[in-house]
Amino acid sequence: MVRIGILKERADRRVTVLAPAGVERLKDKAEILVQRDAGRSAGFTNDAYEAAGGKLMGSAEEVMSGADILLSYDHHYDGEELNGDKTFIGVFNFLWMPEQVGRYLHPGVTVHSLDLIPRSTLAQAMDVLSSVGSISGYQAVLLAAERSLATVPMITSAGGTLRPAQFLVMGAGVAGLQAIATARRLGAVVKAYDVRAASKEEVESLGATFIEVEGAVDDSNGGGYASQQSEAFLQKIRDRIHEEASKADVVITTARVPGRKAPLLITEEMVMGMKPGAVVVDIAAATGGNCALTKADKTVMHNEVTILGPTSIECSCAHSTSFLLSNNYVAFIEHLLKNKEVDADDPILRSTLVVRDGASVNERVLALQTAAN
Ligand code: NAD
Numbered sequence: 001m002v003r004i005g006i007l008k009e010r011a012d013r014r015v016t017v018l019a020p021a022g023v024e025r026l027k028d029k030a031e032i033l034v035q036r037d038a039g040r041s042a043g044f045t046n047d048a049y050e051a052a053g054g055k056l057m058g059s060a061e062e063v064m065s066g067a068d069i070l071l072s073y074d075h076h077y078d079g080e081e082l083n084g085d086k087t088f089i090g091v092f093n094f095l096w097m098p099e100q101v102g103r104y105l106h107p108g109v110t111v112h113s114l115d116l117i118p119r120s121t122l123a124q125a126m127d128v129l130s131s132v133g134s135i136s137g138y139q140a141v142l143l144a145a146e147r148s149l150a151t152v153p154m155i156t157s158a159g160g161t162l163r164p165a166q167f168l169v170m171g172a173g174v175a176g177l178q179a180i181a182t183a184r185r186l187g188a189v190v191k192a193y194d195v196r197a198a199s200k201e202e203v204e205s206l207g208a209t210f211i212e213v214e215g216a217v218d219d220s221n222g223g224g225y226a227s228q229q230s231e232a233f234l235q236k237i238r239d240r241i242h243e244e245a246s247k248a249d250v251v252i253t254t255a256r257v258p259g260r261k262a263p264l265l266i267t268e269e270m271v272m273g274m275k276p277g278a279v280v281v282d283i284a285a286a287t288g289g290n291c292a293l294t295k296a297d298k299t300v301m302h303n304e305v306t307i308l309g310p311t312s313i314e315c316s317c318a319h320s321t322s323f324l325l326s327n328n329y330v331a332f333i334e335h336l337l338k339n340k341e342v343d344a345d346d347p348i349l350r351s352t353l354v355v356r357d358g359a360s361v362n363e364r365v366l367a368l369q370t371a372a373n
Pocket of ligand 1: 118119120121123124127129130133170171172173174175176193194195196199254255256257258263265
């Protein structure tokens with residue numbers, strides 16, 4: 001029987017990628033080795049893992065040497081000695097860190113990175129980026145509401161009426177749409193912008209106003225991903241966004257382009273034009289940020305505007321994020337175990353496979369490595 005190991009994440013991650021319910025689902029197909037306290041900061045006890053059929057191990061080394069498949073969120077293999085063939089499964093974001101692939105180029109090592117899952121119906125249950133995006137969008141709104149000097153809903157009280165907060169959401173993918181839905185539930189008036197014209201309908205269906213700027217390169221055939229826009233078009237957007245940002249109490253930015261630095265959408269000049277007490281939450285901070293003043297994982301105060309750049313905001317809701325990730329990982333592992341050999345024709349395994357027996361094999365990652373050299 002194959003042995004699957006769950007590694008405990010770094011302290012600031014707090015999540016786990018296999019909850020006890022996931023162990024329960026996999027226990028007939030694999031022996032599950034759980035590093036002690038792997039789920040603790042996400043609210044899953046060691047007892048719960050044991051009750052689900054997992055075997056507790058004292059250290060990461062024990063899990064590494066005992067398991068054939070090693071699961072983590074983004075625990076990067078650090079050259080620890082390996083015995084036998086190992087498959088690492090995680091969300092390694094090699095599109096933004098192609099140089100990290102080098103760590104895994106050892107005979108017998110295979111790596112699947114789940115952020116490379118294709119956006120297909122078949123792979124939907126494994127889509128970790130959607131899970132992380134949903135929680136990130138939700139959390140970004142709560143963070144903004146907490147930091148804002150103004151309340152979000154309209155409140156009528158003895159002292160008068162507080163008007164609803166104005167939110168501006170940049171990027172209407174999974175995270176942006178969840179931010180819009182959450183802000184609307186709290187009673188905010190929301191405007192949103194995305195380069196993909198297809199997102200207009202989704203934005204409007206959530207009760208927000210879509211900001212239309214003509215002249216975008218719409219990548220309808222890009223597998224659901226946005227393409228890089230021209231500098232002239234980005235300037236046209238900036239003029240319109242400048243106007244909208246000056247009216248907003250909260251700006252949430254979520255725009256990303258896979259494998260590239262996040263597009264700059266909120267310039268310093270725009271921040272200078274914002275209201276005192278306004279808040280920017282830039283959840284594209286991990287890939288450079290959409291706001292010129294964003295500093296990863298720091299709070300920046302500029303002209304009385306607060307700019308937050310959380311890089312792992314999904315981890316602050318660790319239990320819920322772990323629940324979703326666990327379901328994604330189980331769906332992927334079930335798919336992997338069905339295909340003993342990585343079938344070159346299987347679109348899911350072909351897309352996620354980055355290292356095979358110590359060799360770098362992923363076309364998208366290889367193209368980035370070549371471009372960097
Ligand atoms: P993402 O995280 O890659 O990017 C976030 C958003 O930023 C995207 O909507 C993108 O268009 C937008 N963006 C990029 N550059 C921009 C710019 N310069 N200005 C404004 N916005 C910009 O995107 P995502 O959340 O992964 O979702 C992208 C699409 O994929 C969505 O349509 C989503 O519904 C779709 N999707 C499909 C599936 C599936 O079919 N299984 C799963 C998840 C997402």
